[in-house]
Amino acid sequence: xxxxxxxxxxxxxxxxxxxxxxxxxxxxxxxxxxxxxxxxxxxxxxxxxxxxxxxxxxxxxxxxxxxxxxxxxxxxxxxxxxxxxxxxxxxxxxxxxxxxxxxxxxxxxxxxxxxxxxxxxxxxxxxxxxxxxxxxxxxxxxxxxxxxxxxxxxxxxxxxxxxxxxxxxxxxxxxxxxxxxxxxxxxxxxxxxxxxxxxxxxxxxxxxxxxxxxxxxxxxxxxxxxxxxxxxxxxxxxxxxxxxxxxxxxxxxxxxxxxxxxxxxxxxxxxxxxxxxxxxxxxxxxxxxxxxxxxxxxxxxxxxxxxxxxxxxxxxxxx
Numbered sequence: 122x123x124x125x126x127x128x129x130x131x132x133x134x135x136x137x138x139x140x141x142x143x144x145x146x147x148x149x150x151x152x153x154x155x156x157x158x159x160x161x162x163x164x165x166x167x168x169x170x171x172x173x174x175x176x177x178x179x180x181x182x183x184x185x186x187x188x189x190x191x192x193x194x195x196x197x198x199x200x201x202x203x204x205x206x207x208x209x210x211x212x213x214x215x216x217x218x219x220x221x222x223x224x225x226x227x228x229x230x231x232x233x234x235x236x237x238x239x240x241x242x243x244x245x246x247x248x249x250x251x252x253x254x255x256x257x258x259x260x261x262x263x264x265x266x267x268x269x270x271x272x273x274x275x276x277x278x279x280x281x282x283x284x285x286x287x288x289x290x291x292x293x294x295x296x297x298x299x300x301x302x303x304x305x306x307x308x309x310x311x312x313x314x315x316x317x318x319x320x321x322x323x324x325x326x327x328x329x330x331x332x333x334x335x336x337x338x339x340x341x342x343x344x345x346x347x348x349x350x351x352x353x354x355x356x357x358x359x360x361x362x363x364x365x366x367x368x369x370x371x372x373x374x375x376x377x378x379x380x381x382x383x384x385x386x387x388x389x390x391x392x393x394x395x396x397x398x399x400x401x402x403x404x405x406x407x408x409x410x411x412x413x414x415x416x417x418x419x420x421x422x423x424x425x426x427x428x429x430x431x432x433x434x435x436x437x438x439x440x
Contacts, residue, residue: 125378125388140401141162145405148162168295168299170398172359175303175394179393180353181371183349185314186317188385192324195428195431197365199362203354204357205265206235208232208288209268212284215283216280226359236350237345240256240257243256243260268288272285289417290362290415299359306354310348314386318383322383360417363420366420368428369423401416
């Protein structure tokens with residue numbers, strides 16, 4: 122086990138118990154004065170913390186794999202239409218008045234898978250980065266437009282409020298049922314992405330060189346479609362749109378690895394889990410008159426300046 126993985130595991134093991142104490146009602150573990158403290162800890166904050174780890178791990182691992190697959194440091198599942206596709210599927214389920222607990226995650230997973238499949242179909246097996254990027258932007262734009270159309274067709278103000286609030290992204294009022302919905306597909310997706318790691322390493326040498334080393338482009342594409350679709354779809358299904366995690370995390374941990382994609386997926390997943398957990402704690406403790414800061418908004422406020430700084434650094438490197 123590599124040193125970055127051990128450090129990140131240690132940080133998560135420390136951060137998760139401490140996160141249980143933070144909130145609008147702070148809990149002193151040595152002098153609990155609230156009779157409801159055990160219920161708050163184990164029925165509200167613990168599942169929310171575990172869900173933050175699951176969602177963050179899926180987004181971080183997917184972002185690391187996407188950047189290796191596209192050989193593009195700006196790659197992110199949200200930027201290439203995966204998260205918007207998953208959101209569209211979930212919004213359509215909400216618009217249809219889905220009541221069963223399994224309908225929403227299934228719809229989000231279907232939307233994410235459809236977006237990845239459409240991306241692969243448009244770009245083709247041998248597409249370059251530019252075509253892949255443009256295809257992803259088109260899918261994201263189309264999914265966003267269809268989501269806006271669905272919102273405009275909301276049958277009543279309650280449904281409209283539910284859709285808009287969910288799209289902002291948050292882990293508020295999530296429970297163990299949401300953990301069991303998101304954890305299995307996220308874990309399966311991460312396993313598929315890790316299995317693709319060796320092929321991603323070969324792909325860094327170029328597509329022709331990768332083929333000469335025995336890489337099957339179709340198999341790799343299938344692994345990426347399934348892996349990213351499962352991880353991102355599961356996260357969107359339970360938390361809504363959580364952006365920029367898959368973009369930021371690989372850059373934060375890459376310098377501590379040998380920069381091979383296969384060595385970045387697991388640290389990326391752990392770093393993503395830690396980032397989302399800490400961001401969710403921040404959302405809980407920030408005093409806002411209108412309620413709790415939405416997690417998706419908080420990470421976007423953090424991710425947009427990071428993205429701008431990354432672009433400026435890349436521009437300086439080209440001059």
